[in-house]
Amino acid sequence: xxxxxxxxxxxxxxxxxxxxxxxxxxxxxxxxxxxxxxxxxxxxxxxxxxxxxxxxxxxxxxxxxxxxxxxxxxxxxxxxxxxxxxxxxxxxxxxxxxxxxxxxxxxxxxxxxxxxxxxxxxxxxxxxxxxxxxxxxxxxxxxxxxxxxxxxxxxxxxxxxxxxxxxxxxxxxxxxxxxxxxxxxxxxxxxxxxxxxxxxxxxxxxxxxxxxxxxxxxxxxxxxxxxxx
Numbered sequence: 001x002x003x004x005x006x007x008x009x010x011x012x013x014x015x016x017x018x019x020x021x022x023x024x025x026x027x028x029x030x031x032x033x034x035x036x037x038x039x040x041x042x043x044x045x046x047x048x049x050x051x052x053x054x055x056x057x058x059x060x061x062x063x064x065x066x067x068x069x070x071x072x073x074x075x076x077x078x079x080x081x082x083x084x085x086x087x088x089x090x091x092x093x094x095x096x097x098x099x100x101x102x103x104x105x106x107x108x109x110x111x112x113x114x115x116x117x118x119x120x121x122x123x124x125x126x127x128x129x130x131x132x133x134x135x136x137x138x139x140x141x142x143x144x145x146x147x148x149x150x151x152x153x154x155x156x157x158x159x160x161x162x163x164x165x166x167x168x169x170x171x172x173x174x175x176x177x178x179x180x181x182x183x184x185x186x187x188x189x190x191x192x193x194x195x196x197x198x199x200x201x202x203x204x205x206x207x208x209x210x211x212x213x214x215x216x217x218x219x220x221x222x223x224x225x226x227x228x229x
Contacts, residue, residue, distance in 0.1 A: 001146075001147070001148060001151065002146060005145050005146045005147055008113075008145045008147070009142070009145070009147050009151060009152065009155050010155075012105070012109070012138065012141055012155075013155035013156065013158065013159040014159075015159070015162055015163070015166065017105075017108075018104060018108065019101045019104050019105045019108075019134065020100055020101050020104050021101060021159070021160075021163035021166075022163070022166065022167075023227060023228045023229075024097045024101075024163070024167070024227055024228055024229045025164070025167040025171070025219070025226075025227040025229065026050065026094065026097065026164055026167075026212065026216065026229065027093075027094075027212045027213070027215030027216040027219060027229075028043075028046065028164060028167050028168060028171065028215075028227075029167070029171055029219055029222070029225060029226060029227050030215040030216070030218045030219035030222065031046065031215055032168075032171045032172060033222060034218075037168075037172070038172060039172065039174070040174055040178040040179075040181065040182055043164075043165065043168045043172070043174070043182055044182045044185055044186065046164075046212075047161055047164055047165070047182065047186055048186065048189065049209060049211070049212065050160075050164065050209060050212060051157065051160075051161065051186065051189055051190065051193060052189070052193070053207060053208050053209035053212070054207045054208075054209045054212070055156075055157055055160050055161075055193070056157065056193030056194075056196065056197065057193075057196075057197075057200075057204075057205065057206045057207055058085070058088060058135075058205055058206065058207035059085075059134075059135035059156065059157075059160070060135070060153040060156055060157055060193055060194060060196075060197035061197045061200045061201075061202075061204065061205045062081060062084075062085050062133070062135040062136055062139060062205060063135045063136075063138050063139040063142065063152055063153050063156045063197065064139060064149045064152065064153050064197050064198055064200070065077075065081055065139065065201065065202045065205070066078055066081055066135070066136045066137075066138070066139025066140050066142075066143065067139040067140070067142040067143040067147065067149055067152055068139075068143065068149070069081065069139075069140075069143070070115075070117045070118070070139065070140045070142070070143025070144055071143045073116070073117060075117050075120055075121065077202075078117065078121060078136060078140055079121075079124070079130050080202075081136055081202060082130045082131050082132065082133055082136045083130070083131065084202065084205065085098070085131070085133045085135060085136060085205075086099075086131040086133060088205065088207055089133075090213060091213035091214075091216045091217055092217075092220075093216040093217060093219060093220050093229040094212075094213060094216050094229065095131075096229065097228070097229040098133045098134050098135070099131050099132055099133060099134075101134040102125070102131070102132040102133045102134040102135075102136065102137045103125050103126075103132045105134060105137045105138065105141070106118075106121065106122040106125050106126075106132055106137045106140075107122060107126070109122070109137065109140075109141045109144075110122040113141060113144050113145060115144035117140060117143070117144065118140050118141065118144045121137070121140055125137075135156065138152070138156050139152065149197075149198045150194055150195065150198050153193075153194035153197040153198060154190060154191060154194035157190045157193055157194055158183075158190055161183060161186055161190060162183060165179045165182050165183055166179075167227060168182075170226065171226065216229055
């Protein structure tokens with residue numbers, strides 16, 4: 001990768017990037033509240049289900065598809081992909097979290113990166129003319145900055161994993177070391193899913209995580225919450 005592109009990828013995948021991931025637990029808080037998730041092993045098991053059932057086959061494939069469409073300067077394909085991802089997130093809480101993170105990322109990316117597809121997509125999102133899902137925006141930014149597909153998908157999956165581990169550290173007395181061990185244990189899976197994502201097209205996007213979707217719905221009805229979703 002070009003050094004500038006590498007640093008750009010690190011910036012957008014970094015936990016300090018203000019996409020808003022810190023405000024969401026993606027169903028984890030509901031599991032913790034019910035005593036289903038209580039230690040590092042439980043968190044790792046939940047993350048494996050999330051990566052294998054949703055983030056990998058749905059979002060990572062969307063990232064790569066959006067990246068390729070942007071490289072081809074095909075805005076219509078990006079918009080169609082955005083609508084598809086919206087339809088594939090049946091749980092309102094998860095759908096809204098993805099939209100919120102996507103719009104925040106698009107707003108900041110538009111200020112940092114000069115690119116016609118990104119600029120128009122951000123404008124349409126601001127006007128509520130496209131849902132603006134985070135995975136699609138991340139892929140568009142990748143296409144605009146020349147990020148390779150595998151590295152982009154892997155960075156997206158790593159960032160998503162780290163965000164949920166960060167939420168777990170605030171919900172469960174795990175400690176930073178155990179949090180890093182969880183990420184380390186999931187590294188082979190992240191690599192495998194990123195590789196799979198680069199070999200798939202839009203027609204192969206899929207996802208099945210009903211337990212996590214139900215947990216997100218239950219989370220919305222909790223009397224007291226630390227996270228938005």
